[in-house]
Amino acid sequence: MQIIDVLKKYPASQTSLLEILLEIDRLKDNHYISKEEVHMISEYLGVRTSHVYSVLTFYTLLSTEPRGKHIIQVCKDIPCYVNDAFDVRKTLEKMLNMSVGQTSRDGLFTLEETACIGCCDEAPAMLIDLEPYTNLTRDKIERILASYREVTL
Amino acid sequence: MFERMQLLVCGGESCEQKQIGAIKDALLVELKKHDCENEIAITQSSCFGLCEKGAIVGVFPDEVYYQCKTKSEIVMIVEKHIKNNQIVEELRIKDPILHKRLKEHSNFHVFNKQNRIVLRNCGIINPLSIEEYIARDGYFALAKALKEYTSEEVIEIVKKSKLRGRGGGGFPTGLKWEYAKNSQSDIKYVVCNADEGDPGAFMDRAVLEGDPHSILEAMAICGYAIGAQQGYIYVRAEYPVAVERLERAIEDAKNLNLLGDNLFGTDFSFEIELRLGSGAFVCGEETALIASIEGFRGMPKLKPPFPAESGLWGKPTNVNNVETFANIPVIILKGADWFNTIGTEKSSGTKVFALGGKIKNTGLIEIPMGTTLRDVVFDIGGGIPNRKKIKAIQTGGPSGGCIIEKDLDTPIDFDTLTDLGSMMGSGGMIVMDEDNCMVDVARFYLEFTVEESCGKCTPCREGTKRMYDILNKISEGKGTLEDIDHLEVLASMVAETSLCGLGQTAPNPVLSTLKHFRDEYLAHVNDHYCPAGVCRELTNYIIDDTCVGCTKCATNCPVGAIIGWPKAIHKLDMSLCIRCGACKQACPVGSIKTVKGGEAHV
Numbered sequence: 040m041q042i043i044d045v046l047k048k049y050p051a052s053q054t055s056l057l058e059i060l061l062e063i064d065r066l067k068d069n070h071y072i073s074k075e076e077v078h079m080i081s082e083y084l085g086v087r088t089s090h091v092y093s094v095l096t097f098y099t100l101l102s103t104e105p106r107g108k109h110i111i112q113v114c115k116d117i118p119c120y121v122n123d124a125f126d127v128r129k130t131l132e133k134m135l136n137m138s139v140g141q142t143s144r145d146g147l148f149t150l151e152e153t154a155c156i157g158c159c160d161e162a163p164a165m166l167i168d169l170e171p172y173t174n175l176t177r178d179k180i181e182r183i184l185a186s187y188r189e190v191t192l
Numbered sequence: 193m194f195e196r197m198q199l200l201v202c203g204g205e206s207c208e209q210k211q212i213g214a215i216k217d218a219l220l221v222e223l224k225k226h227d228c229e230n231e232i233a234i235t236q237s238s239c240f241g242l243c244e245k246g247a248i249v250g251v252f253p254d255e256v257y258y259q260c261k262t263k264s265e266i267v268m269i270v271e272k273h274i275k276n277n278q279i280v281e282e283l284r285i286k287d288p289i290l291h292k293r294l295k296e297h298s299n300f301h302v303f304n305k306q307n308r309i310v311l312r313n314c315g316i317i318n319p320l321s322i323e324e325y326i327a328r329d330g331y332f333a334l335a336k337a338l339k340e341y342t343s344e345e346v347i348e349i350v351k352k353s354k355l356r357g358r359g360g361g362g363f364p365t366g367l368k369w370e371y372a373k374n375s376q377s378d379i380k381y382v383v384c385n386a387d388e389g390d391p392g393a394f395m396d397r398a399v400l401e402g403d404p405h406s407i408l409e410a411m412a413i414c415g416y417a418i419g420a421q422q423g424y425i426y427v428r429a430e431y432p433v434a435v436e437r438l439e440r441a442i443e444d445a446k447n448l449n450l451l452g453d454n455l456f457g458t459d460f461s462f463e464i465e466l467r468l469g470s471g472a473f474v475c476g477e478e479t480a481l482i483a484s485i486e487g488f489r490g491m492p493k494l495k496p497p498f499p500a501e502s503g504l505w506g507k508p509t510n511v512n513n514v515e516t517f518a519n520i521p522v523i524i525l526k527g528a529d530w531f532n533t534i535g536t537e538k539s540s541g542t543k544v545f546a547l548g549g550k551i552k553n554t555g556l557i558e559i560p561m562g563t564t565l566r567d568v569v570f571d572i573g574g575g576i577p578n579r580k581k582i583k584a585i586q587t588g589g590p591s592g593g594c595i596i597e598k599d600l601d602t603p604i605d606f607d608t609l610t611d612l613g614s615m616m617g618s619g620g621m622i623v624m625d626e627d628n629c630m631v632d633v634a635r636f637y638l639e640f641t642v643e644e645s646c647g648k649c650t651p652c653r654e655g656t657k658r659m660y661d662i663l664n665k666i667s668e669g670k671g672t673l674e675d676i677d678h679l680e681v682l683a684s685m686v687a688e689t690s691l692c693g694l695g696q697t698a699p700n701p702v703l704s705t706l707k708h709f710r711d712e713y714l715a716h717v718n719d720h721y722c723p724a725g726v727c728r729e730l731t732n733y734i735i736d737d738t739c740v741g742c743t744k745c746a747t748n749c750p751v752g753a754i755i756g757w758p759k760a761i762h763k764l765d766m767s768l769c770i771r772c773g774a775c776k777q778a779c780p781v782g783s784i785k786t787v788k789g790g791e792a793h794v
Contacts, residue, residue, distance in 0.1 A: 118548040169430060
């Protein structure tokens with residue numbers, strides 16, 4: 040789907056801004072909003088580009104930089120922290136050979152941290168493309184990553 | 193087509209991971225074998241609240257719950273129970289506390305002290321089926337409100353029920369509705385705050401995923417009461433399942449004209465739209481939430497004016513939390529007097545808590561207000577695992593504080609928790625044992641607020657950062673006694689001068705840990721020692737002579753700092769040790785201990 044088709048789905052008023060940004064972000068394989076898109080959105084909604092940027096940079100789910108195909112979000116909140124015996128974040132960093140905030144060289148994964156994702160009863164947990172994975176263990180993380188790699192190959 | 197039996201398969205995340213999909217398929221295959229796939233309905237429900245057990249299948253109307261792991265067990269259930277109506281006793285789930293197989297599901301010890309009002313339908317109905325919701329008296333409350341009561345009467349009932357906002361503040365809901373009603377305007381809005389973000393709280397997710405229609409119904413009732421025709425649900429994009437089920441629920445309700453124009457033949461019309469939150473905790477604050485719906489950065493505004501006077505697009509707006517709304521249909525149906533019989537005098541009804549941390553039974557519980565914390569932790573929660581001692585209970589997330597063991601017999605309600613220096617918050621309850629360092633816990637919550645502070649007002653933006661820096665200094669062993677004084681001064685300043693609730697309550701974790709665990713802070717500062725062995729820089733390990741020489745610690749040490757032969761006492765070289773604690777965790781006999789600096793070099 041083209042960006043313009045996404046825009047047309049929403050009424051041309053400022054209240055649609057966040058929804059439009061989210062949908063474009065999801066639509067794109069590299070999950071980010073480019074400069075050109077910001078201009079298109081601002082023109083369509085009749086708001087300033089600075090306003091679009093102010094909203095775009097406020098919310099953590101959105102990005103102005105290209106990201107990986109799959110976005111891994113590790114929960115960093117206290118129930119996961121308290122129940123995390125092996126450090127999920129470090130394990131992921133090691134397995135993917137990169138640190139939080141980076142994208143893997145093959146463009147497959149971006150590693151991020153997130154606030155509580157409501158899976159506290161099954162901590163530690165993470166999201167991949169908003170799909171929850173809970174009760175994580177080292178083996179489980181390895182299997183999950185492998186399954187994402189397989190699908191892509 | 194009506195089925196004679198219904199199989200409920202738990203679709204909660206926990207069970208889904210235990211391959212409930214495969215179980216569902218296997219059930220279908222077995223049913224087909226016996227040619228009864230048309231007599232039996234298989235429904236995926238939301239979580240049963242027994243996550244510990246996992247992969248649970250419920251058989252209705254018999255109300256029997258089975259825990260299955262293998263295919264042969266499924267074969268047995270289908271052959272015996274479904275075909276021949278014999279209950280398979282040996283596969284019934286055991287009570288996690290009494291360790292017995294019980295006949296009645298409601299007799300479960302976990303459920304004994306609970307009273308499910310908010311979670312009344314969760315795990316019992318198929319959340320995707322509006323018919324099942326209606327069969328459980330769904331939308332009857334809306335009909336009753338529209339047909340039998342005036343809008344004033346509805347507000348009077350809610351006021352009389354003494355329902356208080358479940359999002360954390362505890363403001364009387366009826367009063368809030370009345371303010372919105374009394375504001376003069378032709379356009380008004382109802383907003384449902386489903387931007388649940390408190391760490392450790394997931395009751396809203398459970399309601400949205402398990403019983404989405406109850407929220408729609410309650411919002412329509414609220415719309416009728418205050419004179420609004422449009423509702424918005426602001427839900428986190430991080431809850432994709434909730435979003436999907438809400439979308440479906442809205443569509444189904446519209447199709448049956450339970451939302452839309454002229455509901456139940458009256459001249460009242462009501463529409464609901466979804467708005468997605470995109471990862472900003474501060475948007476749980478009502479004015480920030482409103483800004484976010486309008487398409488701005490989610491930053492709070494100064495109150496007054498309150499949203500009830502000037503909210504969404506400057507119009508009177510009533511914002512309530514998911515759990516608050518979930519109470520409304522029941523109150524309308526059963527009346528305020530009934531609701532007042534549950535709970536305490538000042539806080540009526542129930543509260544859903546998310547039990548987490550160091551506790552045996554984690555998960556959602558719904559208890560009448562006035563239940564003691566001890567009952568929650570030891571009776572419902574099953575106590576602390578691994579024979580550890582309880583140190584504190586954290587309630588209210590980053591806005592709350594810690595409650596210590598001596599206060600465990602306090603009955604829970606809005607006011608008692610505030611008196612204890614904590615708060616109800618949205619209902620996260622995190623249990624901590626002796627292995628948790630309270631300085632570290634405070635530092636952790638501050639890190640959260642530093643990151644989630646929107647940056648609009650200086651006390652919150654700068655103050656939380658400075659407090660975080662000081663806590664970091666202390667946990668690294670570089671803190672001084674002056675730092676603790678600074679921390680206290682800063683904490684009260686941030687609390688008094690911040691713009692919104694986020695900043696005003698951000699110092700609570702610091703203040704309450706300082707109050708109850710000052711000795712731990714002093715140990716970090718004076719003795720450069722972390723009693724819980726969490727702060728790395730301040731932890732030294734020692735292997736004492738109870739070591740049985742099992743070599744587990746040496747195998748687990750990532751840097752080879754432990755030397756020793758099988759069956760001989762091992763030695764730890766502190767010059768190599770990176771203080772990761774892997775050895776302490778691996779030790780089966782507890783021979784590895786943390787000690788104050790200096791004594792550790794064996």
